[in-house]
Amino acid sequence: MASVLILGAGYAGLRTAKLLAKHSPQLTVTVVNKNAYHYESTQLHEVAVGTREPADITFSLRQALPKNVDLIIDEVVKVDREKQQVELAHHEPLSYDYLVNSLGFESETFGIPGAEENGLPLIDIPTALAAREHLEKTLAHFNESHDPNDLRIIVCGAGFTSIEYLGDLVYHLPALINQYHLPADQIKIDCIEAMPKVLPMFSQDLADYAVHYLESHGVTFHTSTPITAINPGVVESKESSFKANTIIWTTGVKGSHVIADSGYDQKRNRVVVQNNLSVKDHPNEFVIGDVSAVPDPDTGRMYPTTGQIAIAQADVAARNIRALVAGRSLTDFKFHSLGTVCSLGPTNGVAEIFMMGHWKLKGHVVGPIKKLVNDRSVLELSDIKTMLESN
Known part of the structure; x- marks a missing residue:
């Protein structure tokens, strides 16, 4: 059986693992993540202020992942793309047939002293x-x-x-x-x-x-x-x-330092991928989430790195790995935004929604919408029980 190695269990990596495990029994899927939990990065500010606790925005990876997915808790040190191996801090190197590099983000200082x-x-x-x-x-x-x-x-x-x-x-x-x-x-x-x-x-x-x-x-x-x-x-x-x-x-943020350490052609630790999300000259390798730079075909500019885009990338990456295994043609990534919601505390905010038209919303109506967005994210990555427990 072909092996798929997924680096990082954020929005992109966790979603990819769940899709491959569900629809590709001919593959062995392994996820490597630094922590034993997934955290909703879009809610970190609430923990930082004190309006929510870490338990409110985290859930167990082992419980969220299907049983046929292996989970290794460790830090990724380097990707050896020629040997098709990944070096880890505390485990032996892992080999792969297909790689999904979805390592997360780091703080960007832009070289500002101090x-x-x-x-x-x-x-x-x-x-x-x-x-x-x-x-x-x-x-x-x-x-x-x-x-x-x-x-x-x-x-x-x-x-x-x-x-x-x-x-x-x-x-x-x-x-x-x-x-x-x-x-x-x-x-x-x-x-x-x-x-x-x-x-x-x-x-x-x-x-x-x-x-x-x-x-x-x-x-x-x-x-x-x-x-x-x-x-x-x-x-x-x-x-x-x-x-x-x-x-x-x-x-601002940049991609994981592992990208530069592994010799990728990158800018701010983000790799410009091909339209199908694979890396040029490495068709068995997909880079998605915070470490990817995906050009919008309409504007030529790179899509922002958001949870919504990461989940959409995961859907295409999983589909394309299944296509490679089956010898089918690959699908290009096309993103259609559902909108953007910015909270101003738990009961206020602003939002632009692109569903059944173009809606501009502000004030207290945005609070419930933000909650729906968060709930949908947890549901796409885990299950109903986890979603209910996070409320």
Whole structure:
């Protein structure tokens, strides 16, 4: 039997494993993942703020995967593409006939000095918990230090994760103020963004709504303000300095460093794949999810790396592996977005939906929609029981 090795059990890898196990009994499927659990990366900001616990956004891989899928908990070190082997940190190398490389993302610092040392990224459960612990300890410390910077919070970046973090933060702040007996009028939140626009993936009216909502809850935006350095307690720009003892780093992400370490032709650890999601000159290898760069045939620009796209890629990758085994022609990847939903806390947000027309939504109606999106993701990756338990 031919062997399929899947690296990473995020949205793309987990979905591919489930599809291959269900529809391809002639294949042996093995998944390698760093953790024994899958986490919903689109909800990390909630753990970082404290509105949800890790158990709320994670589930067991062993329980979610079909019994005929092997699961190895280990870190991928390198892919030897000529030998068709994958080196692991704690196991012997694994050989494969077909490879699905769906390793996840890492924080992108863009080479800004001090960003890695002094910023708090949100890329997995440990970093989200570290950001939450830092925020709570720093706020609580104000009663002892009386340092105004303990009550100042800076969010670096104004993209999707940044805005969702800010939304949950302003929602949760009253509880933190009450818990630590803080002076509400002294809390200061700044969002610093190099580009002139916040939430560029949304139409201007929806982006404006999100900005105005957050501004009305105490957030100050500094757009067209590129960050030049992060020092302890200070974010530097060309003309300004911003002080805060909590600095959240959500300016962007890149693919896993394993991509560059393995000699792929890449940019920011993302591989430009062919239309069928395979790698040029390696037809048995598919790169999907956060480590792939997929051109939109209509615009020529790369699709963004989102959970929705990762799941759609998994469907095509699984179909094409089955086609290779059966000697059939492969399917090209074509993506039709269902829309985008950005939460502003659990009860507010903005959304553009492309189902039965083009819907622009804002306000409290978006809260339930965001929940439906999260539930659908869990259902596609696991089962109804897991979905219900996550609520």
